[in-house]
Amino acid sequence: MSRGRAIWLVARRELLERGRSRAFLLSLIVSVAIILAGLFLPSIIGSSPGAQRLGVIGTPPAGVIEAIEATATSAGLTLVVEPVADLATAEDRLRDDSLAAVLAVPPDGSTPALIVRSEPNPLLQQVVAAAFTTPPQISFRELEPADPNRDTSFIFANVGVILLFISIFTFGTWVLTGVVEEKQSRVVEVVLATIEARDLLIGKVLGIGLLGLAQLVLMVGVGLTAGVLAGRFSLPPTTAFAVVNLLVWFVLGYAFYSTALGVLGALASRMEEASNASSPVSFIAMGAYFFSLIVALNDPAGVAARIATFIPPVSPMVVPLRAALGAIEPWEFGLSVILMCVAIWVLFVVGGRVYSGAVLQTGGRMKLRDAWRASGGGSGRGG
Amino acid sequence: MLEISDLSKRYGSVVALDGATFTVRPGRLVGFLGPNGAGKTTTMRCVFGLARPDRGSITWQGQPISRPHRLRFGYMPEQRGLYPRMKVADQLSYFAQQHGLSARAASEATARWLDGLGLGDRAGAKLEALSHGNQQRVQLGAALVHDPELLVLDEPFSGLDPLGIDTMSAILRERAAAGVGVVFSSHQLDLVEDLCEDVVIINRGRIAAAGPIGDLRAASTKRHLEVEVAGNANAWLASRPDLTTVEQRGDFARLLVPVDLDLGAVLAAATSAGEVRRFTFQPPTLSELFMEVVRS
Numbered sequence: 001m002s003r004g005r006a007i008w009l010v011a012r013r014e015l016l017e018r019g020r021s022r023a024f025l026l027s028l029i030v031s032v033a034i035i036l037a038g039l040f041l042p043s044i045i046g047s048s049p050g051a052q053r054l055g056v057i058g059t060p061p062a063g064v065i066e067a068i069e070a071t072a073t074s075a076g077l078t079l080v081v082e083p084v085a086d087l088a089t090a091e092d093r094l095r096d097d098s099l100a101a102v103l104a105v106p107p108d109g110s111t112p113a114l115i116v117r118s119e120p121n122p123l124l125q126q127v128v129a130a131a132f133t134t135p136p137q138i139s140f141r142e143l144e145p146a147d148p149n150r151d152t153s154f155i156f157a158n159v160g161v162i163l164l165f166i167s168i169f170t171f172g173t174w175v176l177t178g179v180v181e182e183k184q185s186r187v188v189e190v191v192l193a194t195i196e197a198r199d200l201l202i203g204k205v206l207g208i209g210l211l212g213l214a215q216l217v218l219m220v221g222v223g224l225t226a227g228v229l230a231g232r233f234s235l236p237p238t239t240a241f242a243v244v245n246l247l248v249w250f251v252l253g254y255a256f257y258s259t260a261l262g263v264l265g266a267l268a269s270r271m272e273e274a275s276n277a278s279s280p281v282s283f284i285a286m287g288a289y290f291f292s293l294i295v296a297l298n299d300p301a302g303v304a305a306r307i308a309t310f311i312p313p314v315s316p317m318v319v320p321l322r323a324a325l326g327a328i329e330p331w332e333f334g335l336s337v338i339l340m341c342v343a344i345w346v347l348f349v350v351g352g353r354v355y356s357g358a359v360l361q362t363g364g365r366m367k368l369r370d371a372w373r374a375s376g377g378g379s380g381r382g383g
Numbered sequence: 384m385l386e387i388s389d390l391s392k393r394y395g396s397v398v399a400l401d402g403a404t405f406t407v408r409p410g411r412l413v414g415f416l417g418p419n420g421a422g423k424t425t426t427m428r429c430v431f432g433l434a435r436p437d438r439g440s441i442t443w444q445g446q447p448i449s450r451p452h453r454l455r456f457g458y459m460p461e462q463r464g465l466y467p468r469m470k471v472a473d474q475l476s477y478f479a480q481q482h483g484l485s486a487r488a489a490s491e492a493t494a495r496w497l498d499g500l501g502l503g504d505r506a507g508a509k510l511e512a513l514s515h516g517n518q519q520r521v522q523l524g525a526a527l528v529h530d531p532e533l534l535v536l537d538e539p540f541s542g543l544d545p546l547g548i549d550t551m552s553a554i555l556r557e558r559a560a561a562g563v564g565v566v567f568s569s570h571q572l573d574l575v576e577d578l579c580e581d582v583v584i585i586n587r588g589r590i591a592a593a594g595p596i597g598d599l600r601a602a603s604t605k606r607h608l609e610v611e612v613a614g615n616a617n618a619w620l621a622s623r624p625d626l627t628t629v630e631q632r633g634d635f636a637r638l639l640v641p642v643d644l645d646l647g648a649v650l651a652a653a654t655s656a657g658e659v660r661r662f663t664f665q666p667p668t669l670s671e672l673f674m675e676v677v678r679s
Contacts, residue, residue, distance in 0.1 A: 001454060001483040009480050017469055186464025190525060193431040193458040194481045196450075360433055 006195045010203025011210065018174065019211055027170060028215055035223040038159065039232050052077060052124050055084035055093060058105035060112065067131040068103075077123055090115065094143055100124060111139050118144040152233040156242045157297065157324035161317050163219060165289045167250055168316065169282075171212035172258040178204055179265035179359070180274045188359055197356035202348075205258050209251070216250050238326070245323045252340045253316025256347060257285060263351035266358040267366045277365060284313045292317040300327035309336045312343035384408050385430070385533055385564060390439035391588070392425055399425040400436065401588035407533065412559045413566040414575035414596075417585035418677055423568040424461050426585070427535050431458050443533070454482045457531035461538050461568075463522050465510050471521055472497060472506035475528045482529035489528075496524045501550075516547055523551065527558070534558060536567035540574060552578055576669035584676050591676040600666035605675065608638040608646075611661035612653050619656030623649065635661070 018024050052072075056065070065081055072079035084090045090102040094117045101124055105112045114120070114128050120140065132138040179201075182188040191200060220243055227233050260281045268277040275282075291314060296305040300322045308318040309328070315336045322328040358371035385407040392400040400422045407413050417423050428434035430441055431453055443452045465474055472493050479489035497503050500520045510518060519542065526534060534555075540548055555578065559565050566583075569575050575582060576596060584592040592599055607629070612619055617636045620628065626649070630637040640649075646664060653659050667675060 001451075001481075006481060009477065013469075013477055016473075017466070021468075182466075185467055186460070186462040187466055188464070189433060189460040189462060190458065190464060190478070191481070192433055193456070193460075194450075194454055194478075 003196070003199055007199045007203040007206065010195065010200055011207030014178065014204055014207025015210055018208065024211060024215075028218065031166070031215060031219050032222050035219050036226055039223065039227050039230055051080050052100040052121065053080045053082065053098065054124070054128070055082055055090050055099045055102040056105070057084050057087060057090055057102060058107055060103065060105045064131045068128055071127045071130050072124075075123060075127055077127060079124075079127070091143060101128070103128060111137065113139045113141050115141045115143065118142050152236050153238070153242075153325055155227075155233060156239075157300075157321045158293075159223065160242065160246050160324055161289070161292050161297075161321050163216060164246065164250055164253060164317055164320060165285070167212050167216045167219075168253045168257050169285060171208050171215075171254060172261045172281075172285075173278075174208045174211075175205055175258040176261040176265040176274055176278050177271065178208065179262045179355075180268050180271050183266065183268075183359055184270055192360065197359055198348075198352040200359075201259070201262055201352060201355050205255065205262060209254050209258065212254055213247065213250065216247065220246065242324050245320050248337070249316050249320040252337070252344065255344045256312065256316065256340065257281065259344070259347050259351050263347075263355045263358075266355045267368065267371060269361070269365060273365050288314040288317045292321050296321050297325075300325045306332065310339055312340050315340055384444065385566070386440075386442045386445075387426065387430075388440055388442075390426060390429060390436050390441065392422075392429065392434060392436045398588050400429075400439075402439070403585060403588060403590050404439075405583045405590055405593045407564040407566045408581075409532070409564045410559055410562045411564060411581050412555060412579045413564070414579040414582040415566050415568040415585070416570075416572065416575065416582055416673060417568075417591075421585045422588040423585060424537055427458070427460075427537050427566075427568070430535055431456070454529075455531055456533045456535060457526035457529065459522055459526040459534075459536040459539055463519065465518070465522060465525060467511040468509055470507055470509055471502065471513070474510060474521065475524050478525045479528040482531075484529055492528050492530070493524075496528050499554075500524050515542070516544065519543065519547065520550075523554065527554070532563060534563055534565045534567075536565070538569060539567050540569055540571055548574065572670040572673055573668075582669065584673060586677050591679075592672070596669060599672060600669070603667050603672060603675065604642050605667055605671075606640050606642050606644070607663075607665050607667060607671070608640045608644070608649070609635070609661055609663045609665075610638070610649075610653050610659070611635045612656050613658040613660055615657045619653055622652050 054068070069079060069081065084093065084099070084102060087104065090099065090104070093099040094102060094115065097117070100116070100121060102115045103112060104115060112132065114125065116125075120142070125140070129138055182191065182200075188200075195203075224235065224239070224243075228235060261278050264277045264281060265274055268274045288308075291304075291308060295302075296308065296318045299305060305318055305322060305327075308314045309322065309332050319328065319333060319336045323333060354368060354371045357374035358366050361371070361374065387406070388404045390400045390403040392398075403422060403426055415423055415426075425434055429436050430448065432448075432450070441448045446452070469477070472490075475493040475496065476486075476489040479492050480486060484492060494503075494506070497506050500523065502517060502520055502524070505513060505517065510521060513521065523536075523539065526536065536555075539551055539555075543551060552574070555565050555567070579596060581595055582593070582599065583590060608626075611634050613634055615634055617631050617634065620626065620631075620636060627639045628636055629639050650659070650662060653662065
């Protein structure tokens, strides 16, 4: 029987056993729920009929304010109208969101303007416009005209990093616990009588990774579909690239982290030791995650983010973020993928040897160095 | 035929195997005996590539052993283990496929072996839901499901109740009769004597004795002599202070004597003391042989 079939059998076992497990179904449901909540909760909260504050500069024609208030009441909009001293004050209050809009009526009788910070509340806009049906009509102005694509990119980058981190870590942890379970239940000795230790690790990483990929595709699909249907965003032309980018970096990041976690899992002999053994990797992953969200998201083309692009444990979260924001050079992207692949390969060679040396050992947590020495054909004490 | 020659393995300063050499022939049941720590498990692990010998070779049908050969072997490790949350039938089918069976052949073999092991109605149960004894049966099933040409079982009888021992014995006999080479380790020497044609006794990493049990017993330089002289309370033994007495009870005495002892002279001494009701001269049992070999 070929090595490939042996690896596939291991992967298929993981797929079937874990894919049917309650843990996976629960993980699917929870992740879809998080995506939907993230998309819909803000719009549900945002559309609630809270009071809208309308500032007024100058003296509008008689009856206009009354007309606006009457229309608002009949439209179910709670409106508070207050006078504002001048345009500078109005802009400040728009920027700190203490006013929803400002109606500016020039003293010279020219066209009045409705000024908003960005993206006017459509209802408020209609209500105000309705009071100016006769000339002079009203003009509209946004202080910060929204670039819908930029906002969508930002959402994609932000949500993408969170999805990546959750997916990589959830399924990487499954590899860790899977390795420890096999060791703790001693089934690994039966399995390794027919298959090489390295191939067992590859199969396990592959099988669980396919589940992770399936879950990620589902989450992205549900998120995009629901986001469009809910009118939260329209898909910019870069959507396809952003999705592929996310999936590619999931595969790379997962391959790296799950292998590292699987190798460290082999050093533990019981589940209680596993989290301890894996803490260095968890620490690095958390660091990469927060670096991405705090540093790289704010300054995606900055020096720190550019350096992090070429550091394999960090790049799986930094590169997709920079790419989603359009703040990465093609050569940077290409080089980071190559570096990541090299890192995965090195980890597999080194980690595979440690795993082989450690996975058959029983009794207490093993040191990395001992596992390295013990490997190269199996080891273990016995009578 | 499995040939193990000059197998040596150290763990740090501990010598686990020191030039162990023996063979397992097709259709033979071989008992692999030795005190704890003698090297039995290490030898078996070397056969499956789970431990790498420092020196020596293991061959199957004359070829150095490799993965394709091992797929035709069945192994039951000392530390039992299967996937606790996997269904029994899925589990056996998985191991059968890992040994090279197609999916269909694997599920057929699984159904056949589950019926054979009396677990036909538990095929869909998770392993952890089974009793200890039934889990042991599944473990044996995992070693047998691909119809191996060689069976290597580490302490297959440990933890079994008398019924389980009976089932296990029957299966091992049946496999050997089907031409499979079977080697298993055990501390239950009477059971081994009852079941096996051949034994290998290992002590401190070296093979202390190996061969057909009958030959080993016959080759022993010691014999057990049991004598019962009615109403004498073993007083006659005083005339033969050269004989080693192992056991005395009433008129009965059990002696350990050299194989070339002049039996006529002993019988004459006994007869002159009274009516001789028992006089047997036998090679040592396997247990006695084991003690003799291991203590020397």
